[in-house]
Amino acid sequence: MKISLNKTIAALLAASTLSMAAQTASAAELNMWVMADTTQQQQDMKDLLAPYLAKNPSLRVNVTVLNWESAWNKITAAAASGQGPDILELGTTWVSAIASMGALEPLSDQQQNEVGGAKAFFPVLWGTTHRYNDSKIYALPWYLDARGAFYRTDVFKKAGINPKDAFTNWTSFKQAMQKINGMTVDGKKIAALGYPGKNDWNVVHNLAPWIWNAGGDFLSADKMHSAINSPESLQAITYYTSFAAEGLVPAAALEKDATQIESGFFNGQYAVIFSGPWVLRQLNTPKAKGGQMETLAAHNFGIAPYPAGLKGNQSYVSGSDLAIMKSSKNKAEAWKLLSYLTSHDAELTYSKMSSMLPPRLDAAYDPSLMANPNYAALVSVVKNGRHYPSIAAWGPLESVYLKNFGNMFDIVAGVKGKYSAQALKQALDGAAAEANDVLGETN
């Protein structure tokens, strides 16, 4: 009773001072957490929000930039305590976990329709906005990370190999790599392929498409058990690691991280690497702005999909989604901002800032982006893109695989016993057992 009386008085007061009321009624403040996706995130967010804030002059958006390394702990703490921002960025593999903690506000059918719904986005990314066995949508795709092969066109030409043939299947890819390995280019010996071993957070992502294309998987169909030691997965991992075991990937690459491997590609150490859109951006950015545009590699590169295995030609796709937290006190304003951020214009702008791809189809196929043939090649990979299963326990599971694959590369590097399919099988059995323990703990 008292509250409603207060409200009445407030309303009367507001009505009497109409000009002030117009401002205070719509005055709102939103807090937003994003990760450092660009080199100058705070400034880029300011620019990205500027057109929206110009139309909503009384809105204030406080952007907090988190590092990817610490974001997970901060977000889980926010989710656990119920004290977080209104809108937050979530890695696509995190949505299920945070949603399972009950921290995210589901989006209604009407809200989904407002932004075009599932059909407006790449299906592979839409799949990350909800749990695999739950139709409730908890987030909207914000940007997309697609991986493919970056290769040196001049090297392939010199070796007399048609890249299209080389990236057709596993056999042709291996043959091409054998032919290229050790060729002299620009006065230097070039290695066929470069990939990191254990000291990198991409190790699982790097192996994923090979495992899928062999018909293997990380999880059983019922998502209850690990499938990493299946014959198909073993075949894929044996094939992938054979490049290092046979010297087509220099042994020294195995102790490097992804950034060092990428700079190896820019410097002409490797003819092929598998990587994502940020490499494309670096190859298109002049040195003065921190890019690699003047290198020989930047003048002679192409992008190809992963070579097809026996059971498919999928590639690894991930990215980030945006979600509204259940604890938000201003869900209506938060939703309006979220629908702006996932609109055609905002996703297009943000993809140019972050160098990632827009997950919204009309933005991804925007003529201004498609004019670059290498961009077009990378976008075409997304059609066959695949994401990890959207389960709450993916985070722990990926950590188990990261650790065990890392140990496996000690075998590949020859510093821990003899490299053989049997040794790999043993390592994978260990990984599967540990993964099952973790699944048993979290399910």
Next chain:
Amino acid sequence: MRARKFDVFPYLLLLPAVLMMLAVNLTPIVQGLYMSLLKLNQYTLSQYLDAPFIGLENYRRVLLESHSPIRAGLGFAIRNTALYTLVVSVLAIVIGLGVAVLLNRDFRGKGLARTLLLLPWVVPSYVVGTLWGFMWQRDVGIVNTVLVDWLHLLDERPFWLLGSNSFWAIVIPTVWRAWPVMMLIFLAALQAIPEDQYEAATLDGVSKWKQFLHITLPTLKPVIVIQFMFQVIDNVYSYNIVSMMFGNGAGHPGEWADLLMPLLTRQSFSYWLFGQGAAVSFVMMVLMLLFVGIWMASFKRSMISEE
């Protein structure tokens, strides 16, 4: 002797500090102990201390059940931590003491030498981890360049960040960073030894080495005992160097460079097993308290009698 009247005043002065210690030390310990009795995982984290109470179940899983995820690789981590702690502590003290003895005399540039030698200690440990991570690289790292290209000590370029060598890859930078502060403390202690003891010994014809064994070492014993204890505590809880050297916390150091703290952080935070993580931490704390208690008790009498 007349019994002194009980004086409240000093205790009143101590009270704020005691309350502060209780607040910042005891509260988290009690909370940690309580957490170790809860089923605290990803689904119950939002309930935090209201999560289901499961008694000693976490301890049973950690200590008795081999299939507990938090135990994967625990054996390696315990072995590595024990070896790492022993090797680092002994080396840091031996090098620190040796250099302190060498520096404890008059020579030109003494001040400069002491300052320069302290430099490694000034570098934050996560920077040490990152920098040595580059230095250990097989093909471009300075370590192999010196060992193989310049000194020709080795025929082949070894891996330092893969396989069993990675144990030395974490030991050496830790020693490199730890000994200077040991040196500083020993230097201060050495200066407290009266010069006439050495003069008398020299007059009696005692060699420098014997002087070191019979004058320096016994006098420094209390300092060494305490420093060794601090080193053990520091090194058992070592985290930064391992974490930074192997993929900034993202990678995996492998069977030979994984220590207890990185393992515990990884497996309780990334596997979301906070209750079990708290249980392991508590076991570690008890073991550490036992070590400190036994260590101090076994040296207490000798330390006091010599003072």
